[in-house]
Amino acid sequence: MKHLITFLLITFCLSITGQEILLRKKTEEILAEDDFGPNKKKYVHSMLSVGFNFGLQEENVSLIRGWSSFSLGYGVRTKRRLSNTFSLGYDVRCELNQYRYRPHEGSLFQQFYSAPEPDSLLVDKLSYSSAQFAPYFRINMGKRGNHLGKYIDLSVYGELMITSSHAVKFKHPNDDQVNRSTLKTRRLKYTNKLLYGLEFRYGNSYYNVYLRYRANDLLNNKLKDDPRQPPACNAGLYLFLAR
Structure with a gap:
């Protein structure tokens, strides 16, 4: 027992x-x-981005077609809450940019080949892909539960150009053998491989609208005076895949 x-x-x-x-x-x-959640201490989510490239009409900048000059991207954003009002974080993104140029005397074709632009030219475009890193400072606005709510982001970004190409397409209406032809040039030496700039965002739990400005030209007179540099502004939308 x-x-x-x-x-x-x-x-x-x-x-x-x-x-x-x-x-x-x-x-x-x-x-x-x-500790993990949209309005908790830490948060991570993925996103898609779509934007449109544009620039000011300056004498030393080749003009682009607005709606057909765009950017597409995918990224991951981290957030760390400092207080109810302030947060810090960073984006890691990959992006594709395309600039379609207008046919005129200062077109990219003329700048690149130092030759008059032929009437048979259909497409004149510059494309590049890049990897980006963008730390940001966030100001939260208003009351919210466990969701992102409304906020303003102030961000700086660095961008590494991975690939670049310039493509031109021609039509041949009087040729019995060829209807259209394409000439593509890669690894362009006149494009800057390291880019940086500023980004302003306003957003909520579902998306951001943003305005981005590439600042390389401000500090580099050689780039500023080169008409082959693409316009410096981009505006668009970030869509969140997970919230």
Whole structure:
């Protein structure tokens, strides 16, 4: 009987100890989960971006076609809350940019080939892909639950150009063998491989609208005076894939 009572007491003590360990572990998991969320201490989400490139009409800049000069991208954004009002974070993005140039005397074709633009020219476009890193400072506005709410982001970004190409397409109405032809040039030396600039965003839990300005030309007179540099402005939308 004594052995049975001793066995039961030991079993009971071990059971209590095991329950305490499991309870502590569960509590730690709950606390850890509570630190992650749209309006919690930490948050991460993915996003798609679509934007349109544009620039000011200056004498030393080749003009582009507005709606057909665009950017498409995918990225991941992290956020760390500092207080109810302020947050910090950063974006990691990959992006494709395309600039379609208008046919005129200062077109990219003429600047690139140092030749008059032929009437048979159909398409004159510059394209490049890049990787971007963009830290930001966020100002939250108004009351919100466990969601992002409304906010303003002030961001700087650095961009590494991975590939670049210039393509021109021609029509040949009087040729029996060829209807259209394309000439593509890669690894362009006149494009700057390292880019940087400023970005302003206004957003909510579902999307951001943004305005971006490439600032290289402000600090580099060689780039500023080169008419082959693409226009510096981009505006568009970030759409969140997970909230």
